[in-house]
Every structure is written in C-alpha cells, then in structure tokens.
Amino acid sequence: MTYIQRAEKYFSKHPMFNSAVHVSGGIAIGLLLTYPFAGPHPVRWAFVFGVLALLGHIYAATNK
DSSP: HHHHHHHHHHHHHHHHHHHHHHHHHHHHHHHHHHHHHHSSHHHHHHHHHHHHHHHHHHHHOOOO
C-alpha cells in the first residue's frame, strides 16, 4: 500500500482530523495570499499552519 493510499484510508476513518489538517493548510494558503497587503508578519503564521498541515499528512500516511 502506498503512502497516498494509507493517508486516504486514515483520513476517511478520521473526518475530524481530516478537517483540521486541511483547514490548517487552507489558513496557510490564505495567509500567504494576504502577504502583499499585510506585510511580512503573516508569513510566520503561514509557515506554522503549513508545517502543521504537512505534519498531519505525514502522520496520516505513516499511521497503520
């Protein structure tokens, strides 16, 4: 089973975790899009939320 299939299986069994991970990624993207208007400070928060989303995907893909 590939990492993608494992992540899809985990996310399908845990919808709240799925929502949290993908909302975190969406917030990161939204903060990066507002960067030209809000200055450099939101980039730090975008990095934090992006790392949380990435770690959530890694956890889902490596969990059995």
